[in-house]
Amino acid sequence: MAYEVYIDDMRLPLPPEKIPVKYSGQNKTANLINGEEINLLKPSGLAEISIDVTIPQMDYPSAVWDGSIENAEDFLSKLDALKKGKKPFEFTVVREDFGGDSLFDTSLDVTLEDYKVSDDVSQGLDLLVSISLKEYRHYGTYIMNFVLVDKEEAEAEQAEGEREGEAPKEKSYTVVKGDCLWSIAKKQLGNGSRWPEIHQLNKDKIKNPNLIYPGQILALP
Known part of the structure; x- marks a missing residue:
């Protein structure tokens, strides 16, 4: 199976060995007066992703550098920009089977929580970067505008619209x-x-x- 892993528009040159995605629960346990224990169900928490990425410092046939990211320095600069940008971005995993057919993909809006860069002797000149991401759920304030209209005029316009044609299909x-x-x-x-x-x-x-x-x-x- 082949993986392509993207952080924002940056493809990781080597896919991580593991991509654990943790979906936390927020359920609460409570005790009733009679001593019975119950589970209070709540919406799921934000998904958390922790990956270890090897950034090659030498030429590897399997390593792929895309676009403006050509080396370890570019990669770390991109991570620094995402951290300081304080904006969500996409984390995407594209999967293909051994025959090249597409499997299901994973795509989440996330934020960069933190990252750690390690020089490991066992990795030679390569860098090991540990990255922690957290799911981002979009939210905001909805503004509703109300317009007062004459009831008879509204009914006449509705009837006219029904005569002109069918309502658009979903x-x-x-x-x-x-x-x-x-x-x-x-x-x-x-x-x-x-x-x-x-x-x-x-x-x-x-x-x-x-x-x-x-x-x-x-x-x-």
Whole structure:
């Protein structure tokens, strides 16, 4: 199986050996008056990702440098910019089987919590960088504008609209092999970062935004 791992738009030159993603729970245990113990269910916590990345200082046939990242110094400068930028970015894992066919991808909006650079004798001249990421959930204040209209005028306009044609049909998309919410948002909405909108519309079908299956029919915003 082949992996391509991206931090923002930067591809890691060598994929990490392990990519652990921890989904924390926030459930609370409480005791009733009669002594019975119950579990109070709460929304899941933010996902946490901790990876160890080897940054080669020599030429390796398996190492891939993309775009403006050409060496260890460029890589560390990029991490420093993400840390100081105080903005979320995408963490993406692209998977392919041994035949080159796409498998499911992982894409999360994350923040860079911290990173540690180590010079390890066992690694030779290469650098070992330990990176900690945390899922970012978009939030904000919604402003609703209310406009007072005459009831008879509103009913007349509604009737006119019904005469002119049918209401637009709800847009939908059928999941195919290799899809993830990020790739669907990129293809259907033109922006991969809009994947939370699709998740919100389909919470009855998608319990874990990283697990979708071919054949699922998803509503689109």
